[in-house]
Amino acid sequence: MGLCKQNTYSFCGGVVPRLTDARKELRRTQIAEAAVRCFGRNGLERTSIADITAESGLSAGSIYAHYRNKADLVRAAAREVLARRADVLGEYAASDAPPGPDGLLARLIAAIDPAEARVGVQTWGEATTDPAIRDIVVDMADRMRAMLHDCVTAWLVKVEHHEPAEARERAAPIAHRVMALYQAELLYTALRSPTEETAS
Numbered sequence: 001m002g003l004c005k006q007n008t009y010s011f012c013g014g015v016v017p018r019l020t021d022a023r024k025e026l027r028r029t030q031i032a033e034a035a036v037r038c039f040g041r042n043g044l045e046r047t048s049i050a051d052i053t054a055e056s057g058l059s060a061g062s063i064y065a066h067y068r069n070k071a072d073l074v075r076a077a078a079r080e081v082l083a084r085r086a087d088v089l090g091e092y093a094a095s096d097a098p099p100g101p102d103g104l105l106a107r108l109i110a111a112i113d114p115a116e117a118r119v120g121v122q123t124w125g126e127a128t129t130d131p132a133i134r135d136i137v138v139d140m141a142d143r144m145r146a147m148l149h150d151c152v153t154a155w156l157v158k159v160e161h162h163e164p165a166e167a168r169e170r171a172a173p174i175a176h177r178v179m180a181l182y183q184a185e186l187l188y189t190a191l192r193s194p195t196e197e198t199a200s
Helices: 021-042 049-056 060-066 070-094 101-110 114-127 131-158 164-191 194-199
Strands: 008-011 014-017
Touching (some): 021 060, 021 114, 049 060, 070 131, 101 131, 101 164, 114 131, 114 164, 131 164
């Protein structure tokens, strides 16, 4: 052990460099994205760790080093999708003239990926019987609703010139409706056949 440097660890008689935090995060993202593709293609129930291993090009050991089980992967996949929405919504809220509710909804709908929509709807279905998945879905929905609330509040303040306190109060039911319509569109997209997707 005295020969091993601080940034390495012994592995099967050899020495393997430790993954840096940045590389760990990149690897976790690579696995989560592979999981989204597999879940979208095969469904949550029928996707195995072996499928995700093949899709990601990594070993099962590497996947288990980052995620304990499939529920962890579902959580990561949901967060990956939400992170992309968070980037977009954050830009809208920070702009000088944020879009109104109709514009916000239109942009969200335009950004829907059919594979992600299928994963989202499957995750909602699993949430009805699996408490761990339900917690993920409730958490993700709450975060998404909070981001929409911030966007609508910013629009009411910057464009409609409401006072911030009044804007936050008025934004709540509007954000709720935008969320409901967005979820309906996700469901519609998830149920479309691949033929319909290529035709549109």
